[in-house]
Amino acid sequence: MRQFVRAIVLFVIIASGFLISCETNFKDVQRINTVAFAPAARSEDINLKYTDSGKVKAILVSPLMLDYSNMQYKFNEFPEGIHLTLIDKSGKNSFVVSDYAISYDDTHIIDLQGNVKITSYDGKELQAPQLYYDQKNEWFYTEKSFKFTDGKESFIQGVGIDFSKDFKVFNMQHNNGEINNVE
Template sequence: MKVLNINYFLFLIFPFLGMISCESNFKEVQKMGLSEFTPSGEADTINLKYTDSGRITAILISPKMMDYSAVEFPFTEFPDGIDLTLYDANGKRTFVKSNYASSYKGTDLIDLQGNVRISNENGDLLVTEQLYFDQKNEWFFTQKKFKFTSPKGVTNGQGIDFSKDFKKVNSQKISAEIDKSE
């Protein structure tokens, strides 16, 4: 009877051990299918000037840039943030700062994250945690909470989109304090 119990025990334990070893091999096979996600290029302390017809349209300053142009959905990452100055046709400036940014090739979208601050020479300032910039249409938008301060007052809300010069603004879920003295 004891021999039968030992054989029965061995009969049960070997398939279990086989499954454990297969699981280990399966995980190794899965790892082989993963591609390395490494940048195809890196740059430190960049200062890029973008021009159009001889006129500067933007200046981008960042401590680090990583280029992922060899991946399926290419993008450029700025892991330590950006300091961006945008110029309109009349030379008026809009200033953008964030702790992190990524620019997606083919979509003309820039994703700005972490203490995003956008201001202009008129004294307008918008602060939020995430903001997207559509480069083609020169349009900013977010669904995150924001604080917009202008010489006329302060607006808080969640969800906003606006032109880079703040001339066109569409906001959602807002509360505001406005100076009526003007």
């Protein structure tokens, strides 16, 4: 009987050690799947005005901004979208709207995603599922599908485009469309 009790005690000790080591390994596996990725700051209902030499160049409105300036590659995330007003030198406004955006500090690139729509002061409109904006060069580009309308009856659509902020210079990769009333 003593041997039986010793065997059970030994079994319990070994089983306990096994379970404890499994739990430790399980916690390690869980920890691998999580990332310490928390914003340094959270701002709600923002209305930012970007100025250069005392002139307002852009106005950014968003319900939520998450500031990740605590990361190696700093960025701001706008998980609930943005409404951006771009103001040219003559004071004319163009508008950019998207469902989601990320602005990268080091590269000065804004990644716009989801129902991206740009409307120029003169009624031109571009729609795309994703669009990048290079703030330094004031240049938009995408490798995704797009549709551009001139505010009248003409349109161009395709895949892949880059263009200037004022819609005056276009480079398209694959496109088709209908141009009316060419003067």
